[in-house]
Amino acid sequence: MSGGAGTPVAELAGNPRTGEHGALSCGHPVAFSPAALERFEALLTRYPTKQAALLPTLWIAQEEFGWISREAVDYVASLLDLAPAFVWGVVTFYTMYNRAPVGKHLIQVCTSISCHLAGAEKVYHECRRKLGDLKPGETSLDGKYTVIEVECLAQCDKAPAVMVNGDDYERITLENLDSFLEKLK
Amino acid sequence: MSDYQPVLLARLGKKSSCALETYVADGGYASWKKVLAGAKSGEWTPAKVTDLVKASGLRGRGGAGFPTGMKWTFVPPKEKRGDKPVYLLCNADESEPGTFKDRLLIETDPHQILEGMMLASFALEVKHAYVYIRGEMVHGAEILNAAVAEAYAAGLLGRDLLGSGVDLDVTIHRGAGAYICGEETALIESIEGKRGHPRIKPPFPAVSGAWNAPTVVNNVETLCCVKHILDRGPDWFKAIGRNDRNTGPKLYCVSGHVEKPGVYEAPMGILFKDLLAMCGGVKGGRKLKAVIPGGASAPMLTADEILEVPMDFDGVAAAKSMLGSAAVVVMDETTDMPKAVTNISKFFAHESCGQCTPCREGTPWLNKMLKRIVNGEGRQADVDLLLQVAGQMGNGMTICVFADAAIAPVLSAVPKFRAEFEAYVARSKKPGFDEPAPSDITPKVAERMAEGMHS
Structure with missing residues (x-):
C-alpha cells in the first residue's frame, strides 16, 4: 500500500526523513474548527471504542486541512489517545488519505481490468501530458491538478472511469478528454 | 427469461427511489414493521427470522457463497456470549475489479439495504449495525447517511421501535481505499481503527469479531435478499434459482x-x-x-x-x-491476454496488505515478470517461472485468500493462452533472453549452502 493520492514525488524517489513518524510538516500547528469538533464528538458516540473513530476522524482532518500533515497526525492522535506513530501507520495503509497537498482537482483515473480493456492507460498518460507532463501524483505548478492512477472504482460498466475529488465521471476517452478537462477549469 | 420480474432492481429508474416516502409507497418496511409488531407477543422471534433465511437457501453474494442462515447460527447463544453485544457489519467495501452491483443498490435503493440490515439485526439480536462503505463511494455514503437519518426520524431506527422493545442503531462507516478491507476480518480490523490486516481464523468473527464480540459480516446484496425473503417467503425465493x-x-x-x-x-x-x-x-x-x-x-x-x-x-x-x-x-478476440493478466497482477501487487511473505513478495514478482514479458524483455523460461512462483503462493500459505485470488489469473490464463506469452518472449529483445531462468540457479545455491554447513 503506497503511492496513493498525494504521495509526494520526493517521497516516491527518496523518502526524506521529515519527522518522527515520517509525515511531512505543514509548518504550523493545526486544530479542528468548532463545527468539525462537534462532528468529532458525535462520532465518538457511534463506536464502543475511541480508536474505532480513527478513520472517520482522519476524514474530517482531511476535509479541514486538505491533507494529512505531521501536525494533523499528532493532533488526531491526541484527540483519540493514540500514539502518533500508530496513526501514521494507519494513514499510510489507506490510499485515500493525502500525504501531501494535492491540486484543487484530484483526478483519479481507474486503470483496473475493465477500464484497461477500454484503453484507460492511454487516457491516464494523455491526461498527465496535457496538464504539463505531470509525473504520477505530481501537482501542476498552478496548484490546480494532481493526476493519479487508482484501482477499480466500481464503475466498470462506464469504463474508462475517472473520479475527480469525490465526483464520478464516466467513459473518459482520448476523444473526449479535452472537453472533460475543460469542464474542470 | 423474458418473463422474469426483477426483485432487487425492481425500483430502479423510479423517481426519488432513494427517498423513504417512495420506498414505503412501494411496500417497503412492511416486513420490518410486521416483525416489530410481533416481537413482544413472541409471534416473531430471532430464531423464526433465521429459520426463514435458512430455508430460502440464500448464499452470500459477496464472493464466497457461504449459506447466510448458517453463518448466523454460528453466533453463540445468549447463555454462552454473556453480556457481549453482537455486531452486524454490512460489507459495502465493493472493490473487486469488475464489480459494481452494490454501488447501484446503494445509490438507487438504500432503504432496501437498511431494511435487510434491520431484519438481520433482529435475527441476530444486534443493537448496533454498521455499513462499511468503501471510501471511494463518496456519494453512496451521503445517500446512505440520508436514508439512515430518514429511518431514525420515522422511528424505524432508535429505541423501543414502534413500541416493540427493540433497539437498533445503524452507523455508516467510510473506508479509505484498501481492497483487502472487503475480506471480513480485515474489515473488522479496519472498523476498529487499524490497518486492514486479515486475522488468523479461528476464532471466526461469529464467535469473536469486532471489538472481540460476536460479529456477522454480510454483503449488501445478501442483506437485500433477506428483506425479500421476509416479504415473500423462502419458497418463493427458492423457486427462482436453478436448484436448491x-x-x-x-x-x-x-x-x-x-x-x-x-x-x-x-x-x-x-x-x-x-x-x-x-x-x-x-x-x-x-x-x-x-x-x-x-x-x-x-x-x-x-x-x-x-x-x-x-x-x-x-x-x-x-x-x-x-x-x-x-x-x-x-x-x-482482440484482447491481448498477457497484457490483461499483467494489468490484474499490478492490482494485486498494489493491494497486498503485506502481512504474509508469499503474498507480499510473490505478488510484485508476478507483476515484475509479466511486465518484462509484455515489454519485450522476457526470458524463455519466464513463462514457466510465472507458474512456479504462483504455485508457491496459494493453498493455505497465507492468512487470507488474497494470494489465492492473486494467482488465479496467472494459473488460468498462462496455460490457456500460453502461445501468446511465448510469442512475446520469442520477440524479446533482451540479450541472452534464452538463458535459463534464475530458478535453475537454485541447486547451485543449495550446493553452496550445503558446503557452508560442512565447513
Missing part, C-alpha cells in the same frame, strides 16, 4: 467487450450465453475469447468453457472457476 443450492435473484455485473455493459438481474443460474445475449452480445459482433466470471480473483475461462455454464456458485465452480461477486468481465 443456488437460489434466488442474482445481480450480474457485466463489463468489458459487450454491447451494453451494466448490472443485470436474472434468476441465479442463468446460462452464460443467455446473460451475454441480455447484454447485446460481444461488442462489434466480434468473437468471444475469454471471460472472467467472478471478478479479478476468479480463474479465467475460455469462450468454449463458459458458453453453456450456469452462472451460479456450483455451475461456475464445476467449470473450475468461481462465481465470486458475479463480476463478469468479457474479453473479445
Whole structure:
C-alpha cells in the first residue's frame, strides 16, 4: 500500500526523513474548527471504542486541512489517545488519505481490468501530458491538478472511469478528454 | 427469461427511489414493521427470522457463497456470549475489479439495504449495525447517511421501535481505499481503527469479531435478499434459482467487450450465453475469447468453457472457476491476454496488505515478470517461472485468500493462452533472453549452502 493520492514525488524517489513518524510538516500547528469538533464528538458516540473513530476522524482532518500533515497526525492522535506513530501507520495503509497537498482537482483515473480493456492507460498518460507532463501524483505548478492512477472504482460498466475529488465521471476517452478537462477549469 | 420480474432492481429508474416516502409507497418496511409488531407477543422471534433465511437457501453474494442462515447460527447463544453485544457489519467495501452491483443498490435503493440490515439485526439480536462503505463511494455514503437519518426520524431506527422493545442503531462507516478491507476480518480490523490486516481464523468473527464480540459480516446484496425473503417467503425465493443450492435473484455485473455493459438481474443460474445475449452480445459482433466470471480473483475461462455454464456458485465452480461477486468481465478476440493478466497482477501487487511473505513478495514478482514479458524483455523460461512462483503462493500459505485470488489469473490464463506469452518472449529483445531462468540457479545455491554447513 503506497503511492496513493498525494504521495509526494520526493517521497516516491527518496523518502526524506521529515519527522518522527515520517509525515511531512505543514509548518504550523493545526486544530479542528468548532463545527468539525462537534462532528468529532458525535462520532465518538457511534463506536464502543475511541480508536474505532480513527478513520472517520482522519476524514474530517482531511476535509479541514486538505491533507494529512505531521501536525494533523499528532493532533488526531491526541484527540483519540493514540500514539502518533500508530496513526501514521494507519494513514499510510489507506490510499485515500493525502500525504501531501494535492491540486484543487484530484483526478483519479481507474486503470483496473475493465477500464484497461477500454484503453484507460492511454487516457491516464494523455491526461498527465496535457496538464504539463505531470509525473504520477505530481501537482501542476498552478496548484490546480494532481493526476493519479487508482484501482477499480466500481464503475466498470462506464469504463474508462475517472473520479475527480469525490465526483464520478464516466467513459473518459482520448476523444473526449479535452472537453472533460475543460469542464474542470 | 423474458418473463422474469426483477426483485432487487425492481425500483430502479423510479423517481426519488432513494427517498423513504417512495420506498414505503412501494411496500417497503412492511416486513420490518410486521416483525416489530410481533416481537413482544413472541409471534416473531430471532430464531423464526433465521429459520426463514435458512430455508430460502440464500448464499452470500459477496464472493464466497457461504449459506447466510448458517453463518448466523454460528453466533453463540445468549447463555454462552454473556453480556457481549453482537455486531452486524454490512460489507459495502465493493472493490473487486469488475464489480459494481452494490454501488447501484446503494445509490438507487438504500432503504432496501437498511431494511435487510434491520431484519438481520433482529435475527441476530444486534443493537448496533454498521455499513462499511468503501471510501471511494463518496456519494453512496451521503445517500446512505440520508436514508439512515430518514429511518431514525420515522422511528424505524432508535429505541423501543414502534413500541416493540427493540433497539437498533445503524452507523455508516467510510473506508479509505484498501481492497483487502472487503475480506471480513480485515474489515473488522479496519472498523476498529487499524490497518486492514486479515486475522488468523479461528476464532471466526461469529464467535469473536469486532471489538472481540460476536460479529456477522454480510454483503449488501445478501442483506437485500433477506428483506425479500421476509416479504415473500423462502419458497418463493427458492423457486427462482436453478436448484436448491443456488437460489434466488442474482445481480450480474457485466463489463468489458459487450454491447451494453451494466448490472443485470436474472434468476441465479442463468446460462452464460443467455446473460451475454441480455447484454447485446460481444461488442462489434466480434468473437468471444475469454471471460472472467467472478471478478479479478476468479480463474479465467475460455469462450468454449463458459458458453453453456450456469452462472451460479456450483455451475461456475464445476467449470473450475468461481462465481465470486458475479463480476463478469468479457474479453473479445482482440484482447491481448498477457497484457490483461499483467494489468490484474499490478492490482494485486498494489493491494497486498503485506502481512504474509508469499503474498507480499510473490505478488510484485508476478507483476515484475509479466511486465518484462509484455515489454519485450522476457526470458524463455519466464513463462514457466510465472507458474512456479504462483504455485508457491496459494493453498493455505497465507492468512487470507488474497494470494489465492492473486494467482488465479496467472494459473488460468498462462496455460490457456500460453502461445501468446511465448510469442512475446520469442520477440524479446533482451540479450541472452534464452538463458535459463534464475530458478535453475537454485541447486547451485543449495550446493553452496550445503558446503557452508560442512565447513
